[in-house]
Amino acid sequence: MLFILIPLIVLHIATNYFLTYKLVQAEIVLRAFITTFTAASASTIILAILGIPLSYILARREFRGKSIVESIIDIPLVIPHAVVGILILVAYSSRTSIGNILSNLGLIVEDNFWGIVFVMVYVSAPLLVDSVKDGFKSVDPMLEYVARTLGAGPYRTFFTISLPMAWRSVVTGIILSWARAVSEVGALLIVAYYPKTINILIIEWFNTFGLEYAKSLTVPLLVICIVLFACIRYLSRRA
Amino acid sequence: MGPSGAGKTLLLHTIAGIYVPSRGTVRIGGVDVTVFPPEKRSVALVPQDYALFPHLTVFENISYGLRTRGVGSSEIEERVKRISEELEISHLLHRMPRTLSGGEQQRVALARALVVEPKVILLDEPTAALDPALKTSARSLLRSLHAKHGFTAIHVTHDIVEAIELADRIAFMSGGRILQIGEPMEILYNPKSSEVLKFTGEINLYSAEIVGSKSGCIVLELKPSNLRVMAAPIPQHLDLGETGRVHVVIRPEDIVLSKKPPIQTSARNVYEAVVENLLDRGPIYLVVMDVMGIRLKSYITRGALEDLRIKPGDKVYAYFKASSIRILGVK
Numbered sequence: 362m363l364f365i366l367i368p369l370i371v372l373h374i375a376t377n378y379f380l381t382y383k384l385v386q387a388e389i390v391l392r393a394f395i396t397t398f399t400a401a402s403a404s405t406i407i408l409a410i411l412g413i414p415l416s417y418i419l420a421r422r423e424f425r426g427k428s429i430v431e432s433i434i435d436i437p438l439v440i441p442h443a444v445v446g447i448l449i450l451v452a453y454s455s456r457t458s459i460g461n462i463l464s465n466l467g468l469i470v471e472d473n474f475w476g477i478v479f480v481m482v483y484v485s486a487p488l489l490v491d492s493v494k495d496g497f498k499s500v501d502p503m504l505e506y507v508a509r510t511l512g513a514g515p516y517r518t519f520f521t522i523s524l525p526m527a528w529r530s531v532v533t534g535i536i537l538s539w540a541r542a543v544s545e546v547g548a549l550l551i552v553a554y555y556p557k558t559i560n561i562l563i564i565e566w567f568n569t570f571g572l573e574y575a576k577s578l579t580v581p582l583l584v585i586c587i588v589l590f591a592c593i594r595y596l597s598r599r600a
Numbered sequence: 601m602g603p604s605g606a607g608k609t610l611l612l613h614t615i616a617g618i619y620v621p622s623r624g625t626v627r628i629g630g631v632d633v634t635v636f637p638p639e640k641r642s643v644a645l646v647p648q649d650y651a652l653f654p655h656l657t658v659f660e661n662i663s664y665g666l667r668t669r670g671v672g673s674s675e676i677e678e679r680v681k682r683i684s685e686e687l688e689i690s691h692l693l694h695r696m697p698r699t700l701s702g703g704e705q706q707r708v709a710l711a712r713a714l715v716v717e718p719k720v721i722l723l724d725e726p727t728a729a730l731d732p733a734l735k736t737s738a739r740s741l742l743r744s745l746h747a748k749h750g751f752t753a754i755h756v757t758h759d760i761v762e763a764i765e766l767a768d769r770i771a772f773m774s775g776g777r778i779l780q781i782g783e784p785m786e787i788l789y790n791p792k793s794s795e796v797l798k799f800t801g802e803i804n805l806y807s808a809e810i811v812g813s814k815s816g817c818i819v820l821e822l823k824p825s826n827l828r829v830m831a832a833p834i835p836q837h838l839d840l841g842e843t844g845r846v847h848v849v850i851r852p853e854d855i856v857l858s859k860k861p862p863i864q865t866s867a868r869n870v871y872e873a874v875v876e877n878l879l880d881r882g883p884i885y886l887v888v889m890d891v892m893g894i895r896l897k898s899y900i901t902r903g904a905l906e907d908l909r910i911k912p913g914d915k916v917y918a919y920f921k922a923s924s925i926r927i928l929g930v931k
Contacts, residue, residue, distance in 0.1 A: 501651065503647050503649070503651045504651050504653060504654075506613070506616065506618045506638065506645065506647075506651075507645055507647065507651045507653075508653070508664065508668075509617070509618075509637065509638035509639050510616050510617070510638045510639070510641070510643055510644055510645040510718075510722075511639075511644065511664050511665035511668060511712070511713075511716060512639045512665050512668035512669050512716065513639060513664075513668040514637070514639055515637075517668060521664075522653060525655050526653075526654070526655055
């Protein structure tokens with residue numbers, strides 16, 4: 362426990378907060394934060410729209426190949442980040458046939474905002490789907506059946522019974538996948554170095570300006586991550 | 601009715617539309633609803649654990665079916681108010697389901713089902729989760745609701761006495777099949793298979809005649825002997841006709857045995873009986889006795905049997921309360 366806590370305390374003591382204050386006002390830093398958070402939010406919204414219905418199906422239906430689908434969803438958990446970067450580049454860069462179609466739609470991957478979103482969706486999908494799926498599994502199907510006999514169709518039942526009852530897991534899944542998206546750096550180094558996300562900026566400054574600058578940049582990111590973590594703990598404890 | 605694992609709940613869920621049968625049809629009021637989804641069938645389900653929506657208040661639970669039907673909010677208020685007054689749960693409307701007792705939950709589940717005025721109401725062992733004292737009042741509640749609202753109820757139970765008391769017709773299920781359908785007396789007096797007999801054979805069933813009343817109880821004479829028993833006053837809903845002849849049922853578990861005459865008991869009926877037979881029923885024993893030519897059956901635990909050291913031919917005292925006698929009326 363101390364092993365994990367000590368660096369957090371030391372960073373707090375060793376940081377030049379005056380420098381941090383000045384840095385967060387610099388345009389390049391501000392833009393890196395905005396890029397990171399908008400990309401992470403976009404990836405989480407895409408995941409929520411696609412992932413919540415998929416989670417519901419995985420929690421409720423039995424079909425052939427279900428375990429294969431579940432395994433595929435979890436693959437990003439075990440792939441090294443650099444490999445994810447290569448995979449995205451190989452499959453979706455504009456030189457490939459799929460990437461060609463995507464870039465015609467404006468979804469260019471390499472060194473582009475959408476490349477960042479693609480990487481983030483890829484790495485955070487399992488966190489959202491697994492968490493939300495567990496939430497739906499914990500809702501007694503009999504509640505849904507009773508709602509149906511009371512005249513609610515499948516969609517109404519989903520939105521008035523299943524989703525509100527699983528909302529803690531849904532919120533936890535959304536926060537986890539957002540945090541995972543924010544923390545991604547390895548695959549981004551390969552797919553989309555530009556526009557610079559905050560993690561890439563930290564690495565770049567560490568390499569060029571040294572620890573002092575990198576340190577000052579990590580503090581605001583750390584604060585945001587810890588606040589999110591506290592939110593998750595609060596929500597899961599109430600559940 | 602039928603033993604657990606007979607397929608009663610599955611049949612109920614098939615009628616509700618939760619399962620689609622691979623063969624056969626489900627008809628409600630002559631309409632084939634086999635392929636209809638549950639929301640188009642006009643059935644209301646009251647599951648065994650009541651399945652109240654835990655994230656909604658009692659009011660929101662009861663009004664759920666009205667809101668899905670697009671009923672206006674003033675009418676919702678009115679109808680929820682009416683049904684909750686009838687079920688005596690008006691004071692619970694703002695509460696969350698997890699704060700309710702078992703009996704209160706049952707009333708809320710019934711209100712939620714009744715308020716939409718379904719053609720059929722499906723009750724899955726509605727009294728199973730209640731403690732014994734509440735069971736009796738729950739049954740009379742069901743009886744009076746049924747008399748007032750006139751819905752068709754399909755009531756699943758594994759309790760033969762509950763079935764006899766409440767049903768117009770009983771379907772006896774075992775092993776996924778319906779073995780016999782008929783009026784309660786038909787099932788009781790004319791069981792068509794050994795499975796049905798196993799269920800009906802162990803309850804104490806007699807025809808009897810009302811011969812008078814004494815200190816708040818009525819006096820019955822069990823036929824064909826003239827053994828007199830004291831029973832609690834007849835509930836008003838029973839139509840006895842003019843003959844004074846009734847059927848009575850006593851549950852074997854309501855009869856207590858002892859070797860010595862009971863000194864302190866509130867039981868109004870105490871008899872000397874001769875043990876005829878002891879039958880092993882797994883964790884319990886069925887004791888078959890003779891009282892003045894009337895056969896009386898009682899369950900006792902293995903431990904009680906060892907304590908009492910009962911064997912066939914022994915004399916024992918059998919006693920039961922006046923309220924243990926269920927009067928069924930003549931149908």
